[in-house]
Amino acid sequence: MHPKAEKEDEAERASDDAPCTVQVAVHTPAHSAIGELLSYRSATLLAPGTLVRVPLGQREVLGVVWDRADDTAAQAPVQLRAVAGVLGGVAPLGADWRALVAFAARYYQRSLGEIALAALPAQLRTLGPEQMARRLRRPATQAEQANAIELIALSAEQESARAQISSKIGPFLMFGSTGSGKTEVYLRCVQELLQADPAAQALVMVPEINLTPQLEERFVSRFGAAQVVSLHSGMTNPQRLKSWLAAHSGQARIVLGTRMAVFASMPGLALIVVDEEHDASYKQQEGARYSARDLAIWRGHACGAKVVLGSATPSLESWHASRPPSPQDPEGGRYLRLAMPSRIGAAALPRVRRVDMGQQPHRTVFSAPLLAAITERVQRGEQCMVLLNRRGYAPVLTCSDCDWKSDCPHCSAHQVFHKIDRSLRCHHCGFAQRVPRACPACGNPDIVPIGRGTEQLEEQLAALLAGVQRADGSPVRIARIDADSTRAAGALQSQLAQVHAGEVDVLVGTQMIAKGHDFRRVSLVAAVQPDGALFSSDFRAPERLFALLMQAAGRAGRDAAWMAERGAPCEMWVQTYHPTHPVYEALRRHDYPAFAAQQLTERQQASMPPFAFQALVRADARTQPVAQGFLTAAAEAARAAALPGLEHVSLYPPVPLVVQRVAGVERAQMLIESSSRPALQHFLAAWQGVLRSTRADPVHKGLVRWLVDVDPLAI
Ligand SMILES: Nc1ncnc2c1ncn2[C@@H]1O[C@H](COP(=O)(O)OP(=O)(O)OP(=O)(O)O)[C@@H](O)[C@H]1O
Ligand SMILES: [Zn+2]
Numbered sequence: 001m002h003p004k005a006e007k008e009d010e011a012e013r014a015s016d017d018a019p020c021t022v023q024v025a026v027h028t029p030a031h032s033a034i035g036e037l038l039s040y041r042s043a044t045l046l047a048p049g050t051l052v053r054v055p056l057g058q059r060e061v062l063g064v065v066w067d068r069a070d071d072t073a074a075q076a077p078v079q080l081r082a083v084a085g086v087l088g089g090v091a092p093l094g095a096d097w098r099a100l101v102a103f104a105a106r107y108y109q110r111s112l113g114e115i116a117l118a119a120l121p122a123q124l125r126t127l128g129p130e131q132m133a134r135r136l137r138r139p140a141t142q143a144e145q146a147n148a149i150e151l152i153a154l155s156a157e158q159e160s161a162r163a164q165i166s167s168k169i170g171p172f173l174m175f176g177s178t179g180s181g182k183t184e185v186y187l188r189c190v191q192e193l194l195q196a197d198p199a200a201q202a203l204v205m206v207p208e209i210n211l212t213p214q215l216e217e218r219f220v221s222r223f224g225a226a227q228v229v230s231l232h233s234g235m236t237n238p239q240r241l242k243s244w245l246a247a248h249s250g251q252a253r254i255v256l257g258t259r260m261a262v263f264a265s266m267p268g269l270a271l272i273v274v275d276e277e278h279d280a281s282y283k284q285q286e287g288a289r290y291s292a293r294d295l296a297i298w299r300g301h302a303c304g305a306k307v308v309l310g311s312a313t314p315s316l317e318s319w320h321a322s323r324p325p326s327p328q329d330p331e332g333g334r335y336l337r338l339a340m341p342s343r344i345g346a347a348a349l350p351r352v353r354r355v356d357m358g359q360q361p362h363r364t365v366f367s368a369p370l371l372a373a374i375t376e377r378v379q380r381g382e383q384c385m386v387l388l389n390r391r392g393y394a395p396v397l398t399c400s401d402c403d404w405k406s407d408c409p410h411c412s413a414h415q416v417f418h419k420i421d422r423s424l425r426c427h428h429c430g431f432a433q434r435v436p437r438a439c440p441a442c443g444n445p446d447i448v449p450i451g452r453g454t455e456q457l458e459e460q461l462a463a464l465l466a467g468v469q470r471a472d473g474s475p476v477r478i479a480r481i482d483a484d485s486t487r488a489a490g491a492l493q494s495q496l497a498q499v500h501a502g503e504v505d506v507l508v509g510t511q512m513i514a515k516g517h518d519f520r521r522v523s524l525v526a527a528v529q530p531d532g533a534l535f536s537s538d539f540r541a542p543e544r545l546f547a548l549l550m551q552a553a554g555r556a557g558r559d560a561a562w563m564a565e566r567g568a569p570c571e572m573w574v575q576t577y578h579p580t581h582p583v584y585e586a587l588r589r590h591d592y593p594a595f596a597a598q599q600l601t602e603r604q605q606a607s608m609p610p611f612a613f614q615a616l617v618r619a620d621a622r623t624q625p626v627a628q629g630f631l632t633a634a635a636e637a638a639r640a641a642a643l644p645g646l647e648h649v650s651l652y653p654p655v656p657l658v659v660q661r662v663a664g665v666e667r668a669q670m671l672i673e674s675s676s677r678p679a680l681q682h683f684l685a686a687w688q689g690v691l692r693s694t695r696a697d698p699v700h701k702g703l704v705r706w707l708v709d710v711d712p713l714a715i
Helices: 003-016 095-107 112-118 122-126 129-137 156-167 182-196 213-223 237-249 259-263 292-303 316-321 368-379 454-464 491-500 530-535 541-553 560-564 582-588 592-605 624-640 677-696
Strands: 020-026 038-042 051-056 059-066 172-176 201-205 228-231 254-257 269-275 306-311 336-340 351-356 383-387 396-399 416-418 423-425 432-434 447-450 478-481 506-509 522-527 571-576 613-621 649-651 655-662 665-674 703-710
Touching: 020 051, 020 112, 038 051, 059 112, 059 122, 095 112, 095 259, 095 292, 095 677, 122 237, 129 237, 156 172, 156 182, 156 336, 172 182, 172 316, 182 201, 182 213, 182 269, 182 306, 201 259, 201 292, 213 228, 213 254, 228 237, 254 259, 259 292, 269 292, 292 306, 316 592, 351 368, 351 582, 368 383, 368 522, 368 571, 383 541, 396 416, 454 478, 454 506, 478 491, 522 541, 530 541, 530 571, 541 571, 541 582, 541 592, 571 582, 582 592, 613 624, 613 677, 624 649, 624 655, 624 665, 624 677, 624 703, 649 677, 665 677, 677 703
Parallel strands: 172 306, 172 336, 201 254, 201 269, 228 254, 269 306, 351 571, 383 506, 383 522, 478 506, 522 571
Antiparallel strands: 020 038, 020 059, 051 059, 396 447, 416 423, 423 432, 613 665, 613 703, 649 665, 655 665
């Protein structure tokens, strides 16, 4: 039916029958004064969760019918605009899904409509009824049968983890070393679940799906393409709609996705896996700043699904939440910790070797012993990985005469030098320009790069290894993987495939190379300049660095049988000016528990997460005083109004962000902290209205936006 005809038809019926009022969630701007739900007139009573099209201003938008608020407040239907149409063929969204959306909106201080509509595929909004009907008629992916795989026998540790997940309630934290076979345990748990209950569904989340194409292959080959769908931001809109519908209808049994998948509609949801749960990409960094890991825990609890978090380097939050009971703490944490300390096939974790860069000649990039070790490995046919967490050629260009620096005109940051296309690019706002021929300030032609990124590292390594030959006499092959080298569609997949196929001898890259890859022939991993993170102002920096180095180390020596035939055990090299730093000491012993214990003691003494709860309010404005002035005024207004929860909450003075200006906008933030999560929540909820009215005050003209970040990951 033509949309217009349908609309008239609906209006017709509404005037005949006794019309009723429905509450609808629509996408309203984040801080708009429009209430959470809008009321519409409908000819028929619509079940909560029904997808509808409704008029909003001059437009017609997608909405979700929400549970009716108490009827007394409802307006008489005659005064209301009518629902324009119902999205036929799509079952109403379940109560579990609506509860999750409502919780996320409340907890992360966003509007219900924003979260609800953002969680739905864009095409539900844009497709007309006919297109939609055609889409629904399209046959599902031809059932490509799962390969009848002969299951490998689980190790004793894997079997114990599997059995506990099967018999206990959880939530579980699977603390398994790199290469301990966590993925195999996920696969078994999913399999067991699907076999036991024909309607059951599993949600498996990974930090970045493009980084782990291997994982997708493993699920598809085990369960067949018809059972598995993906949900991530790299998909086209039609693909996303298709996956979403398959999950929503229950036809897909397994959803494999990134953080956004936590909102997938899955009526049979019985198991949620959060792989590499420590990874920062589970936290959304714009719009509604939700943590998909934390929502997974909430969702599992609310709908009775088991939740398994997995990592070799858990977040300190999850580690603390899974502490075993002790005499001082008879309850212990809420999660059940499952330990898998051994690598599959009794493979050894790499031996950690620290190079004291203070003892090396000035300006050394690759120390002589590291270079010798890499050379030897290559000659023997083994692969090496070199990690540097900074892309580009050099972080800054500078004039040797006048001290000019390649600053971004729009940000308080340097523009990074990319030699490959002779460009200067800002990694904050994206502003790019050609490298000037001479210093723009004084005309001196001698402008030089300072510091180094992966592009330069690759170039230097190529020069240093120029004479080195592989076992077959051919020259050494070096490749680089970072956000620049993988920009083209499919580039990352093909580069990873080359590494797996042994076509690359030395892989240079950013943290992208450290994550989750099951490289079978890597025997040496080196971090050439990891010290930067040791002295960051962010209290989570040591935790992040430790996790990164442990994960990087975890790429070496994964194939026990192959390593046994080699001349030397696998190694992780760290070049540092602080070889005795506790982070490197813990790394040397592969001792995550000791590292975590030391960090948690510090956090407890300083009353920091997970012993305290935080939120940030950020203000962006034309000037720093306007940004800070808004925050100060909002805090003062909160105190003046004696908002609930305030007595248990500390409001700190506003400060500029570390990168203070981005794209011409000044940024400031205020930290809010409490030892009680409910008190913090209570206060934030009450503060919303105050922030809105403060914003409306004309003295804060020049404020661009404000936002709240609950449980922020970066301070
Ligand atoms: N029981 C088993 N017997 C033999 N091989 C196994 C077994 N379990 C897993 N493997 C193999 O061991 C390798 C490592 O397993 P997997 O990738 O699941 O580890 P992981 O714990 O997820 O590692 P990481 O955290 O480092 O990504 C894989 O190649 C996998 O096929
Ligand atoms: Zn910039």
